[in-house]
Amino acid sequence: MMTPVSASNDTKPQPTRRGLLSRGLAAAAGCLVALPAVGALLDPLFRSAKEKWRDLGPAADLADGATKRYLIERRAGWQAVQEPIFLVRRGEEILALSSVCTHLGCRVRAHKDEFRCPCHQGAFTKEGEPLRGPVTEPLARYTTRIERDRIQVRL
Amino acid sequence: MSDARTAKLPHLGTLALAVAALGLLSGGFLAFFYANTLESARDSVAYLSEEVTGGALLRGMHHWCGSIAIVLAGLHALRVFWRGGHKRPGHRRWILGAAILFVLVGFAYTGYLLPGDERAYTGLGVMAGVAESTPVVGESAAAVLRGGEVVSSAMVARIYAVHVAVLPALLLILVVALVLECRRAASGASAAGTADEDSKSALAWTNTEAAWTLGLTALLILLAIAMPPALGPRADTTGAGSPDAKPEWFLLWVNLLLKLSPGATFLIGGVLPGALAGAFVMLPFLSRGTERAPAKRRVEIGVVGLTAAALLSLTVWSLASTPPPEEDEPATAIGDDITPEEFEDVAQKVIKRFRCARCHTVDGDPDTGDGTAPPLDREGRDGVPRFGEIYSRAFFRLKVADPIRFWNDTGMTYTPKSRKPTPEQLDVLERFFFQDYKQSD
Numbered sequence: 001m002m003t004p005v006s007a008s009n010d011t012k013p014q015p016t017r018r019g020l021l022s023r024g025l026a027a028a029a030g031c032l033v034a035l036p037a038v039g040a041l042l043d044p045l046f047r048s049a050k051e052k053w054r055d056l057g058p059a060a061d062l063a064d065g066a067t068k069r070y071l072i073e074r075r076a077g078w079q080a081v082q083e084p085i086f087l088v089r090r091g092e093e094i095l096a097l098s099s100v101c102t103h104l105g106c107r108v109r110a111h112k113d114e115f116r117c118p119c120h121q122g123a124f125t126k127e128g129e130p131l132r133g134p135v136t137e138p139l140a141r142y143t144t145r146i147e148r149d150r151i152q153v154r155l
Numbered sequence: 156m157s158d159a160r161t162a163k164l165p166h167l168g169t170l171a172l173a174v175a176a177l178g179l180l181s182g183g184f185l186a187f188f189y190a191n192t193l194e195s196a197r198d199s200v201a202y203l204s205e206e207v208t209g210g211a212l213l214r215g216m217h218h219w220c221g222s223i224a225i226v227l228a229g230l231h232a233l234r235v236f237w238r239g240g241h242k243r244p245g246h247r248r249w250i251l252g253a254a255i256l257f258v259l260v261g262f263a264y265t266g267y268l269l270p271g272d273e274r275a276y277t278g279l280g281v282m283a284g285v286a287e288s289t290p291v292v293g294e295s296a297a298a299v300l301r302g303g304e305v306v307s308s309a310m311v312a313r314i315y316a317v318h319v320a321v322l323p324a325l326l327l328i329l330v331v332a333l334v335l336e337c338r339r340a341a342s343g344a345s346a347a348g349t350a351d352e353d354s355k356s357a358l359a360w361t362n363t364e365a366a367w368t369l370g371l372t373a374l375l376i377l378l379a380i381a382m383p384p385a386l387g388p389r390a391d392t393t394g395a396g397s398p399d400a401k402p403e404w405f406l407l408w409v410n411l412l413l414k415l416s417p418g419a420t421f422l423i424g425g426v427l428p429g430a431l432a433g434a435f436v437m438l439p440f441l442s443r444g445t446e447r448a449p450a451k452r453r454v455e456i457g458v459v460g461l462t463a464a465a466l467l468s469l470t471v472w473s474l475a476s477t478p479p480p481e482e483d484e485p486a487t488a489i490g491d492d493i494t495p496e497e498f499e500d501v502a503q504k505v506i507k508r509f510r511c512a513r514c515h516t517v518d519g520d521p522d523t524g525d526g527t528a529p530p531l532d533r534e535g536r537d538g539v540p541r542f543g544e545i546y547s548r549a550f551f552r553l554k555v556a557d558p559i560r561f562w563n564d565t566g567m568t569y570t571p572k573s574r575k576p577t578p579e580q581l582d583v584l585e586r587f588f589f590q591d592y593k594q595s596d
Binding site: 041042043044045049063066068069071074075076077078079081082083084100101103104105106107118119120121133134135136 | 193277280281283284285287288295298299301302303304305306307308309310312392393394410413414415416417418420424521525527
């Protein structure tokens, strides 16, 4: 019943020198195409985003105690993608928070006095600290400064 | 097992591959209409399903091919496992078949990430988010997956290439290998006089399978008409996450576990599915007994059965625990006795419902608008014209009902909601911006 099925004894032709050569050449041709292909696929690893100060408008636009959404430009491939960040003002201190949920990367939204993530119902405090749900890490913070009465953020 | 009974049952593996072939066929035609960028994908899919003759049917059938092929392949796997067909000499066929099942899941997973609506955009973000949770190489893995530092058209292009080139090539190679292996097994078994149920029926294509395939095609058409795939609002990289961010049904169990286990994203989203998939493919080597009768394989069947039951329960639980939608359809039937304040409340709800205030500043409210669209103002603050004075009432209604139609005139090329307001909701907006409600006596 349990006879192994390798019954039909394969009589494969022994690899000749010519056969080996032609296979090697084909493999080399394949590698020559694959090399730049792998390079192109891994390209995002070879470029690093340069941090810079970005202007976000007059400081007067952000009232004390307010939370406001700002758009910043991120490079991705051939595109510039507008991504929201949140600024929270506490007197002279301005907190810049990423809008990317630290759980799985969905976009949070400001809701009353907290940030909520729609994907798995995680929530953060107004300062970006974990509040509810599956989040364990606070929202990423960026460095901010006020230069000549204008808000600037570094990322 | 009586031959008379089994002969009428179709070969489920063949049917799964037949549906996969229908998926390739319909998908090939979809590619004629698909624009693989984050900006255009949704519009191209909407054009296909709303305007192209037969487009909705084509897209619906392609959508359902994914789920039905997975279900058929899964049932086939259970049936083979029940009969012990995964054991030698069928172990090679089991491995190839299991690999094909995962390629089918890959098709459905990448397919759901392509329509360019909010749900697909969220799915792309979560895919990169799970990849990012990998220890040490997470950042790099996410960057390679995204093709950049954030989700953009570069990621859509990559997922699209996997969906239409990498996976079809893999499927082709695996199916050819499986067919060759089945033939080899069948001829070997008949030569040795040991033809069993599985090697005899391996990938049978008889009148039974042909009839079932035709029936399944009819089912695909029925599903495409009765339950067409949804298409949400266009992905908005500047917006907040979409509340209808549920993944496809076969990812619900892992999605639920991810929600329940904070801080264990890599373990739950990476290690667990990988380990389950690995165990499934390597099943012939994990249980080495040669016994085939189900009654004598209680442990093996128990473990597989419990795992399948656990995945199924998690899926059902996830379906049942859908959070209630955050926004209700605002009441728009307005009685005569409504006060101006109550009316303003209803109007604000309609404005919120269609997310006008995502881009437009409404009535100078600093919490509304993001500077990308002109203000909508009832009063005419800060030199802003009153919205009610810009257009005639008739044109106001036309424009608000379908802003993109007049993009030439208004420059507006995007609405966050794909749904259009009802005539009642249009009444509310017209009365609000023309301030009729204040003069009513």
